[in-house]
Amino acid sequence: MPRLIFAQDLFDELDKNVKPTKNYALATFKSTRVINGHSVETMAKNHLDFRISHRFGKINDGAYNFFGLDQASMRIGLEYGITDKLMAGLGRSTTDKTFDYFLKYKVTRQSSGKNAFPVSITALAAADAITLSTSPQFRFYNNLERWSYVGQILIARKFGERLSLQLSPTAIHRNKVDNPVLSNDTFLAGVGGRIKLTKRTSFNGDYFYRLPVSTEPGYSPTAANYNSFSVGFDIETGGHVFQLHATNSLGMTERMFLTQTTGQWLKGDIHYGFNISRTFSFEKEKKRPAKN
């Protein structure tokens, strides 16, 4: 087929005349969460993510509680992409009857080619409110005391096709803490990542370390709470992402898993859990232009 061998110059000519496009890293994570913590991903414009998350009881609860499966804590979330960079979400958790709200903004994206940038950066602002009735054990004197606030910077890089790593420095302020000796402010260093096992499954992990400045001298780290650590798998099928995992945290909002994790991995306080994410597109069908 000698007549099929062209000089490469026609493609070269084309490249000379058309400026190269910037290539952004695709899908650093499969979902907007690594496991418990947020990932750098946001929903695309006009796309709604309906999330249902469960955490079961502790595996070491024994056979009577069917190794934790008899109890479940739940969160239902509706999370929407306002633009391709900005998303808003709200959720309701059964734990503490909590409503949570968040805004998440993609500051910059990892890219290659012209003006390459090595990492993706996303900022998160979140708040949650406990709507549990006030009780002698945990008394609220006013509604402001029910609120907690979270600020988080997510910095992630996709290394090749399989590996993504993320750093998530986090600050959280609770207006009221369970015990007056505890600090209202907690600062954490979070790490997360995933390794793609196949095109549609990945192994994920995330860990949040509470910095010692967060705890009162003499009480550090606080006796009752531990650092949150989770491992699990992402499984993607069409419009769904299933995240199955094991974690020592019961709660699914930042306040709960960052500051109120009571379980310890080594003691077997492990919760089996899953997140199901279903995406709906509300992108309008464009009318075709009338043909003459």
Next chain:
Amino acid sequence: MKKILLALLLTAFLKSAFAQKMWLCKAGETSFFSETPMENISAVNKKVAAIIDESKNEIAVKMVMIDFKFKNHLMEEHFNENYMESEKYPNGTFKGKINEKIDFSKNGSYNVTSHGILMMHGVAKERDLTGKMVIENGKITLTAAFNVPLKDHKIEIPTIVMAKIAEEIAVKCNWTFTPKN
């Protein structure tokens, strides 16, 4: 001095005489459809680049896979990540000889065929494509439609979504060329 001037003049003359007349398309439109009873999928790329070399009667086309836009972002992600593997194979290309003799200087309409190589997902395939070329007032509009069988280009569809994705994808092109300076 005279010799140099002569040489300069001569090269300038030769250059213009042998200059290839090129036509360039910087933002052509290529769309594709996958139709099954379960689901219809479509996407459009409005940044397709193409070039026609009039003197050699050749055409070259290059499209960047991530410029294909879907209404459903998740489909777009799957298209790039799972099917086309756009990070590994960023471009789809076609390079071919136009079989018909075309007078590019006059207005007219031609049915054209081109024999060449279609490269997609890193797999080259020899193809004969047909299209229609309309030359009007110094502009060329080229429209073409063809099918791409997924297995020709080693694009694997997992059994779980097999019913939702057609085995042959219908591709439509609409490119407008202007003379390249």
